[in-house]
Amino acid sequence: MKKHLKLLCASTLIFGSLLTTAAKAETADIPSTINWTIPFGVGGGTDVWARFIAPYLTKYIPTHPTVVIKNQPGGGSITGTNLFYKRARSDGSDILGTSASTLFPFMLGDKRVRYNFDKWMPLMASPTGGVVYVQPNLGVKSAADIDKLNGVTLPFGSQGPTRLELPVLMAFEMLGLDVKPVFGMKSRGAGRLAFERGEAKIDFQTTSAYINSVEDLVKNHKAIPLFSLGVMNEDGKIVRDPAFPNLPTFQEVYFQKYGKKPSGNEYTAYSKFLAAGFAFQKVIFIPANTPSDIIHAYQKGIKEMLKDPQFIKDSIVQIGPYKNIVGVNVAQHLQEATKISPELYAWVAKWLKQKFDYSL
Structure with a gap:
């Protein structure tokens, strides 16, 4: 009898330990505040998109962290994005919202760009018109x-x-x-x-x-x-x-x-x-070296958010009837979309110079 009790106690301890580990994995040491850098001014499309989504992130990310929008305009989004690339912490407390204005300079090799998308993990992409x-x-x-x-x-x-x-x-x-x-x-x-x-x-x-x-x-x-x-x-x-x-x-x-x-x-x-x-007009990024359990928790929360009937209803009114892209597809499709052939690059460079006296 005593032997069975010892085994039961041991099993209970192991099971309890597994539950604790699962709980930790679920919360994943998520910070209480997530600073969401938006490298644009207040009132633009990216700002409107972020302010609509932020409360839902709080609702569906485990531990319900406060999501604070940090507008850092300048350089058509390059200034704030460069700062994020340099300063963002990889503990889950910093995420970034980008737009085409962030993608295009990177695609065209703009000399002011200091960021590299290879250093970030896309969590969600929102198309727009x-x-x-x-x-x-x-x-x-x-x-x-x-x-x-x-x-x-x-x-x-x-x-x-x-x-x-x-x-x-x-x-x-x-x-x-x-x-x-x-x-x-x-x-x-x-x-x-x-x-x-x-x-x-x-x-x-x-x-x-x-x-x-x-x-x-x-x-x-x-x-x-x-x-x-x-x-x-x-x-x-x-x-x-x-x-x-x-x-x-x-x-x-x-x-x-x-x-x-x-x-x-x-x-x-x-x-x-x-x-x-425009297919990847708005993207949520997180530093790629953020702990995988935190990234997983954010991804899971975003997927649950996208299933919320109220989110679906409100998003049609707020940001349009478009289907968001999540998971592995985001990184794969984003990489393909941002590739530009040498021939097309040369044509665009010539057009920008002739039209606006702008040199890449």
């Missing part, structure tokens, strides 16, 4: 009137020629619009404010910022939407954005204006940067 719109005093009521913009100078608040607006600037040129970018905006939110002040005649916002900050302008007749960039379906074809099904895509507007489909080097470059920058 975007909309181009103009001032209502230009006499344009929709994309059907785009010819009325011929010869009209259109100031445009931009972060820079290699930032989020890169494919948009290419679209403007292919449509023959006389767009005059004013570079140096700290975020797309700053570009929108320039539009609201009347300083810019044309603007572009990603889906989340458009839904939250521009749709009211449209309702109040202070902005006229022209077209969306569309989204890429599983076959790699650009189709209408489900968030804006009534808006034509850039390709549709191009065909309307010229009677043919867009083609050539510029369209090839446009398509490449659209795919890279």
